[in-house]
Amino acid sequence: MPTSRIPYTFPVRTVREAKAVIEPEFQPNLFDEQELYVNLDEIRDRSYLDKLYFALGYDRETESFESPAGCVKIIFSGHRGCGKSTELRRIYSTLNAPGRYFTVFIDLEQEVEVGSFQYADFFSLLIHKLIEGTARNKVKGGAGRLQALAEKLLGEKTEKTRSKKKKRSTEVEAGAEGGFKLFGFGGKASFKEVFSGENEISTTVRQEIKQNTLQLINELNVEMGDTRLNIQESGQGEDILFIIDGSEKIQSDVYEELFIKKANILSELDINMLMAVPISSYYQIEKAPNNFSTLYTVPMIKLEKNDLALELMKKIIGKRIEIPLFIEGDAMNTCIEYSGGCIRQLFQVVHTSLISSLGKKIEMTHVKEAIYERGKYLWEYLDNEHMKVLSEENYRPAERKVGELLYILILLKYNGKIKVNPLLASYPDFLEWKSKDK
């Protein structure tokens, strides 16, 4: 697929470019030489991050690392668009170092076809990505051991698959030809291709994992120990950490199986894991019997009476576009105010305002139109049960409808407090309903 794009020089100064770089869908590399990343540590409540690093054996102040005694499984959550992925990327950059972790970052959206992703595929993906990572980083013996594990665990079925392949030539060519090379770097088929639907390989592997999960876990743990040693000997890390992002879109039955119903299986794995989950499932996981010991949410940025927050949010936009050319000062402040502390919502409000101004300098009137439009969209989502929740103002996150409202960003969670999205809170019909409701 052609992806060639004209590179932008930030902050951009033309309307055409401004329109492009503030679109919510625009996802530049925040950490490249143009440094679009804005450190929000000062305005976010970072205590959660300190605790998270502590659980992973890392001291941010002294930059020292000591591998945790047991393997930790951390659930990481936050509103859509609050900067969760960015935070995970930062954690990855901090911890992926020779004296710390050999870290494998998995972006599910990139690695799998989320729609056909199944519970069992999670384990295949872990093996696949670790083989790929160790091979790429030339960890001596690393890839070989894991490749052997893959073949040992699934070899019998491979033979069956291969013999069936002789009779039927119409099966997925790449998967069948690749055999278990799919578990290794250099296999002919990508993980995504093989596991994007039902074919001989994916069906066989899934069945095998489902039928012999515990045996697989035990053997994986043994091999993982050896792999860890190999990594240590090659000086590429003291331990192994998986960071898994992009689970927002996985079908609810899959993450329920993975993180709730069969969470005990996950906890049996001798691997450190940091897993992002949608905010609505976070509370289900929290109250599930096999809960994870450590769960963190990325809080929304509190904007009230916080000049520094306003400044840094402005900086996020200012890194991309030359603000004085495109937005009036008070209009910019209003955009930030109505972002509710959600970065993607900030982009949405600024972008909608720019569209409303048709490329002219954004004034307050354009921002108001944008706020109205976005508020209307949220208002139209609400059903009677939602209205009941909003009327009672008793936002218990574990309640299904509250979870839904958090997921859709009608409710926003700040540290210790849940509030109505300011876009909705200012929408005239909502205000009218609210006054009648009272």
Next chain:
Amino acid sequence: MEEQGQIGEKEKKLRNEMLFSLSERDRGTLAIVVTSNEWKRKQLHRFLGDHLNEYSFFDLDLTAHSYTSLYRALQELLPESIRGSQPVQYLVSVTGLESSLYKTEDGRIEFSSLVAQLNFERELIFNQPYIILLWISEGFDRELQRKAPDLMHWMSKRFVFQDDNPDGLTVAEEAIAYGSLRKRGKIKERLDRIAQLEETWERLCLYNEDKARLIRDKINLLLLLGKEYGAAFDLEKAEEALKKAIALDARVDAGFGGRLFFELGRVNYHFARYEPALQYFLKSLEGYIREGGENPGSIHHMIGMAYAGVQKWDEAMKSYGLALESKINSRMDYELASTYHEMGIAYAAQQKWNEALESYRLALEWKKKTGGEAGLASTYHQIGLAYASQMKWNEALENYRQAQNWKRAGDEYDLGETYHQVGVVYEEQRKWDEALENYEKALSWHGKTGNEYAFGVTYHQIGSVFEGQGAYEKALDCYTTAVENLSRFNHPDLPVAQSSLSRIRQKLDESRSPQDQPTP
């Protein structure tokens, strides 16, 4: 452009915002446009086409397809030149995804998994090198809001064009109630009716709470359009409409399957595409029985005709037998005649003249018994043909005359063909003037009745008369016109006309004296 003066300020603003956000892009994207009907969509499409000159537009109508993944539809249906293009050269306008939105669950119409899948595909869709302009209804938009929150959270180009006009269902009801035109041919009434149906289709709301009714109305409108286009000799448009209706019916199991395949078969049969016609009739029979139909006589009748078209006489006769049996059992005596008539044709084609004449006799008898005198003309015409094939010219002419006498005012569609056959009788007897006179009358009636399909064959025969008279230049003109006309319909007689044209050219070349030849 022409609409700019008539639209309100709010819509003007929205149009400009849409233009601004889609113009001068260097990355592909997905934009959603919500409209209440096709008419508004077409209006907006024209507006964008007029202004976004930097892109090539590609229209992708998914109405006749069933997809639960937009990404897959794009991968499978877009040409490689678009899929592999550099960003951004193309704007792909996607319509009709609406028809994949529903499915039937326990007899109820439910939403399919399409919307949930769109949520999963967000990144794939946004990362294409072209702009995807997805036209949807209010209902589809609402489903996206509820079931594709991730997609919608990234979405920055959603344009909602609200319409305060009536929902279009009432208009559709009236148009459907009017039914099909009885008269055949490409006549003015038919062209007006097609225009009216097209407009009703465009005005029909894309979403209504009463999903079942809306889908039924859509299918009915498409069915009527299919019939009318078929009768106006536009096979392509007829097939397009009927296939869209079939796709809709398949998604929601609305119970139209048998009828729709029947119409598709009929349209193909009338264009002498017997093999596909046969397949459609067989599917129609399958659907009809599945839907609980008990009188499949008409379908067996058409299956017989399609078998006859491919000269599988035994199968044809077997089907006609089944048709008669079904019609007798269901006491549909008034339909027996048409099957006897077709049996006569099948026997005649096998030169079984006695059996043919006996079948025609039964056809005439049943037509008279059941008040079907209007149909006597076609059977007399066929009897005339049978005699003509045996070179019994007087008997042939007598029956053709009977056929002409039985034509009723307003039902002269076949009259041209009878004059044509009279012309053939005279031509066979080398009575050139009488032949030409009747062929001319045939042409005149073809024109009056809008029977475009028949022109080519008559022109060919006029050419044949001129050739017989040695008037090669005139013959050349007529054969050329015949080939042109027959090519339009890929008519089964086209090879004959092409051969005649080639022969007359050769004769003309040979008839030129050496001094007429250009010097090298």
